[in-house]
Amino acid sequence: MxxxxxxxxxxxxxxxxxxxxxxxxxxxxxxxxxxxxxxxxxxxxxxxxxxxxxxxxxxxxxxxxxxxxxxxxxxxxxxxxxxxxxxxxxxxxxxxxxxxxxxxVGENSRDIRWVIVIHGMNSRAKWQEVFSWEIANRLSYSAPVLIYKYGWATIDVFARWLHERLARRLGERMRIAIEQAQKSRLPTRPDIIAHSFGTLLLSRVLEKPEFADLKFGRIITAASIVRPDFDWDRLIELGRVEAVLNHVGGQDRAVPLAQYAIPGAGPGGTVGYLAASTLNVRADHYGHSGFFIPENLGVAISRHGLWQAFLTRPLAHFRPQGAFVPEPHWRPAPLLLRWCTRALAYGVFWVLAPFSWLRRRLDP
Ligand SMILES: [Zn+2]
Structure with a gap:
């Protein structure tokens, strides 16, 4: 031979x-x-x-x-x-x-059914238009895409009680979308793409008992500020989530700071997720918003791009370039330190709150 x-x-x-x-x-x-x-x-x-x-x-x-x-x-x-x-x-x-x-002997490829995109803060930028355009053009499926908008979250992120409100609103919106999908005979589990603050809100929805009925397909988190020790394994075991891809930017300067300012946040988007059933992939040259720069986004959702491959391929054989296993010894920064920095952030929050309110009025 x-x-x-x-x-x-x-x-x-x-x-x-x-x-x-x-x-x-x-x-x-x-x-x-x-x-x-x-x-x-x-x-x-x-x-x-x-x-x-x-x-x-x-x-x-x-x-x-x-x-x-x-x-x-x-x-x-x-x-x-x-x-x-x-x-x-x-x-x-x-x-x-x-x-x-x-x-x-292997699994068939999987269709992308429909996708919910949960963006980060201040993401009113151009990428939403670019995203809709690119996804319609590059994806070899015509999957409906819902871009979830939670409005103009700026300093809201420093206050846990405001997170709760935003997470509840997101969960309720997802439930409505899932019910609509059911009526349209689409599969009931959407795939999710979440970025930055959107990843934290998603994790909150997944933790809330009132949303325990919501089930999801494959989840992509980009520039995640979810804690590295978040229990994805349990969610996957319970069948609430099919699989998780954590896309990490090697040059992300914002994610490491998240735990010092945002309650419940952590550097999942730099350290990686410790849960064994998740897949961590590092893009060395990406900064915090590198994932949504049009040319990077175009590559990720193109036919053999990382995101489309993750959403469609059998995962048993899926070992993309940049995949890594995080150090198992991650610990959050000392609580006292986080309290101090968060108290500071919270203080700034109250000083700036009237301006934020005004800004929302003027620029909804
Ligand atoms: Zn014959």
Missing amino acids: NATWSDRWQAEIERRLGEGVELEFTLGQFAQAVEAGDADGALQAFLDGLVSASIALRRDVYRCPMGPCARVLPAGMANTVCPFCLADYQQEGVAPEAEPAYRL
């Missing part, structure tokens, strides 16, 4: 398993895909090798032996007459030919 040929076959098998596509094929179909000869004995030996290694199952199919027809016959039929060309084999003196067929 030619080594470069078998490498190429192996690469094609890995591609199909990784993307969860074309898992079922006959010998002939695979031969055509890798431009090998149909009668290549080495190719069949290679595929049968996959069967011995439990990577594939073999279940041969039968093909109509009549030249002009030559269609694959339905499985389990007592094939004496072709259902397509109606040739009677006994009369013709021929018999259906067996053809090796294989099924790779």
